[in-house]
Amino acid sequence: MSYKNVWTLSEQEQGKLKEVSFELLKRGRALADKRKVELVAIVLGHNLDKDDLQKLIYFGADKVLVVDAPELEYFLTDPYVNVVTKLIENHKPEILIASATTTGRTVAPAVAIKVNTGLTADCTGLDIDDEGHLIQTRPAIGGNILATIKTPIHRPQMASVRPHSNQPLDIDKSRTGEIVYEEIDKELLKSRIKRIEFHENEEETGNIQDAEVIIAGGKGCKTEEKFKMIKEIATLMHGAVGGSREAVDLGWISYPHQIGLSGQTVSPHFYLVAGVSGAVQHLAGIKTAENIVAINNDSEAQIFQVADFGIQGDLNDILPVIINKLKERKEGK
């Protein structure tokens, strides 16, 4: 049996599919169309939401391959790696793409070792050439170059893609496809690790990767005390706090809140950013932000090149005005 079709590794939590599962389908659909093959979304979990499985088809999959077992309810390395490996051995996909999330970054390398193939992690671009080679692009050497990587000999060709580096396709309810449940040998579901408890990261104002509203600050805030204005606006707007690498290095905000090449990629509906110059490494993390409002006292700042709305001025004057307006609105004035 020769290797055929493009696969995406979906992710779920408590039976509901995560957004990254739909984002991956857009990448996968483009590759499958070029190769004129099927796009298959694989899903591992337990008591999976049937509407969500159908949605995978509406968002681009031709087929959904499901393994449902109590042992797969939560992500655990051993059973997930064993099951994905077995699926690959059984069906021989030509390409497998995962999201570069904690799950994807754990499963994909372990699977690649098991099936003896290569993996390019954290790709920002994927394409396919006429011979069916996956062209995997990712920043390398500290982000200073973009490397193009191929897996010319081994199959499947595997890559992980930055979460939120693209939007999903538009939903198309006229799309049809099949949902297939696959039985797996119980032996493969055994785990050396047991999940005892789960604690959500309750730090500051939550997970920025899924946030619709992000308020971010940079070195222009000058002190930690001033950076607190960023946090206050985020709280008032029920948004998340982000920071440039400088803000993180200065200890004003923790690393999970760093936005950019070596931090998180975000795609909020609204991104308010103050005192950030807009270095290329920062901009790499906000490519898919929908509405960017930038505050900077330097009219030449790079951030204004990508902003939908720019305010040139001192953030020490502007941020307090925003805070007061939001407070007034909250109090119904």
Ligand SMILES: Cc1cc2nc3c(=O)[nH]c(=O)nc-3n(C[C@H](O)[C@H](O)[C@H](O)COP(=O)(O)OP(=O)(O)OC[C@H]3O[C@@H](n4cnc5c(N)ncnc54)[C@H](O)[C@@H]3O)c2cc1C
């Ligand atoms: C390999 C590599 C990876 C990197 N990864 C990241 C990353 O993930 N994320 C990231 O952000 N950076 C990253 N960087 C660093 C990046 O190159 C910049 O150094 C950084 O983004 C600059 O942070 P900043 O904009 O807060 O500070 P600065 O560049 O110092 O900008 C401060 C801005 O504040 C403005 N300002 C000053 N005072 C005021 C005021 N009173 N009111 C209004 N505006 C004011 C200034 O005009 C200036 O534009 C990376 C660099 C490398 C080499």
